[in-house]
Amino acid sequence: MIVLGVETSCDDTAVATVEDGTRVLSSVVSSQDSIHQRFGGIVPELASRRHIEAILHVADEALKEAGLTLDRIDGIAVTEGPGLVGSILIGVSFAKSVSLATGAPFTGVNHIEAHAHAAFLSSKDYAETPPDFPFVALIASGGHTTLILFTGFTEYKVLGSTLDDAAGEAFDKVSKLLGLGYPGGATIDRLAKSGDRTAFEFKRPYIARRNLDFSFSGIKTAALNIVKNIVLPEGRTQIPEQTLKDIAASFQEAAVDVLVAKSMWALEKTGAKTLVVAGGVACNSRLRQRLEEASQGAAIRVVAPPPRFCTDNGATIASLGFFQLKKGVHASLDMNARPTWQGF
Ligand code: KG4
Numbered sequence: 119m120i121v122l123g124v125e126t127s128c129d130d131t132a133v134a135t136v137e138d139g140t141r142v143l144s145s146v147v148s149s150q151d152s153i154h155q156r157f158g159g160i161v162p163e164l165a166s167r168r169h170i171e172a173i174l175h176v177a178d179e180a181l182k183e184a185g186l187t188l189d190r191i192d193g194i195a196v197t198e199g200p201g202l203v204g205s206i207l208i209g210v211s212f213a214k215s216v217s218l219a220t221g222a223p224f225t226g227v228n229h230i231e232a233h234a235h236a237a238f239l240s241s242k243d244y245a246e247t248p249p250d251f252p253f254v255a256l257i258a259s260g261g262h263t264t265l266i267l268f269t270g271f272t273e274y275k276v277l278g279s280t281l282d283d284a285a286g287e288a289f290d291k292v293s294k295l296l297g298l299g300y301p302g303g304a305t306i307d308r309l310a311k312s313g314d315r316t317a318f319e320f321k322r323p324y325i326a327r328r329n330l331d332f333s334f335s336g337i338k339t340a341a342l343n344i345v346k347n348i349v350l351p352e353g354r355t356q357i358p359e360q361t362l363k364d365i366a367a368s369f370q371e372a373a374v375d376v377l378v379a380k381s382m383w384a385l386e387k388t389g390a391k392t393l394v395v396a397g398g399v400a401c402n403s404r405l406r407q408r409l410e411e412a413s414q415g416a417a418i419r420v421v422a423p424p425p426r427f428c429t430d431n432g433a434t435i436a437s438l439g440f441f442q443l444k445k446g447v448h449a450s451l452d453m454n455a456r457p458t459w460q461g462f
Pocket residue numbers: 128258259260261262285286287289290301302303304305307397398399400401402403428429430
């Protein structure tokens with residue numbers, strides 16, 4: 119069964135084709151980074167307008183890449199939340215139109231739940247043994263930071279979430295503060311490689327509390343205070359290169375410490391032996407390294423899919439959509455169709 123996965127919940131227009139929920143035949147992502155960069159964050163109205171312009175081209179490209187035509191599509195999956203409502207509307211309208219035109223059933227999926235499905239994907243040049251159930255998924259991205267216990271492809275329980283900023287949002291805000299642009303996760307990751315992780319003191323919020331919620335707004339404010347009070351005393355406007363790297367490394371280490379500690383605690387609490395890490399922040403090299411280290415000796419398997427499956431894409435949406443359609447979870451073309459996912 120070939121499912122077309124459509125993702126427009128934020129600022130990426132993405133369409134993919136996936137066979138039997140696992141084999142990625144094509145995955146095309148059109149990024150809007152260059153549009154939002156000068157505003158230092160996503161402008162929702164601009165995002166939805168760009169989705170309208172891009173969606174048909176991206177879908178055409180995804181079909182072409184897989185050597186398919188629309189009549190070969192057996193099902194359509196689309197992100198129906200959470201995300202920017204104007205952006206989601208474009209993907210949902212597109213998916214409904216394709217469903218109406220082809221007669222293929224469609225289903226709406228939860229974007230966060232779909233992120234974890236990165237662990238089931240394989241492609242021409244990538245294959246990994248899928249995780250066994252139950253597993254804990256750490257989903258950390260620009261919009262969410264959540265720990266979820268998966269007991270089946272579509273069965274899960276939310277264990278904890280951020281109480282304020284998402285992890286990726288903290289990376290992006292610190293990057294902006296340091297004048298490194300938006301989005302900043304990848305830049306901080308790169309600079310931190312040659313920075314001193316102990317140069318600046320950052321608190322590890324909530325780390326001592328043995329619960330599974332996160333808080334990242336304090337780390338972000340700490341970065342602001344470091345820049346204002348320590349690095350830029352009156353008169354200085356430029357942060358020296360090495361200091362930038364040291365702040366990046368110290369901030370990143372604090373954020374990673376919290377993500378690793380809570381993930382390990384979630385495994386301990388649930389008794390699960392596998393951790394899946396996905397979402398844009400899962401691309402972070404230090405997070406991957408630290409999770410790998412933490413798993414050694416603890417008889418835990420860490421599944422960290424390749425970055426292209428961790429950031430927003432249509433393949434994860436198609437994967438979850440496949441398992442929902444298999445279970446008979448279809449959405450109706452009626453605008454009042456009930457949401458098919460649990461709230462977060
Ligand atoms: O999953 P994603 O593509 O979109 C959302 O659903 O939000 O995640 C984007 C987020 C951004 O905040 C970006 O800065 C962050 O992922 N990110 C990273 C890295 N690459 C992307 N954060 C830390 N280290 C990275 N290497």
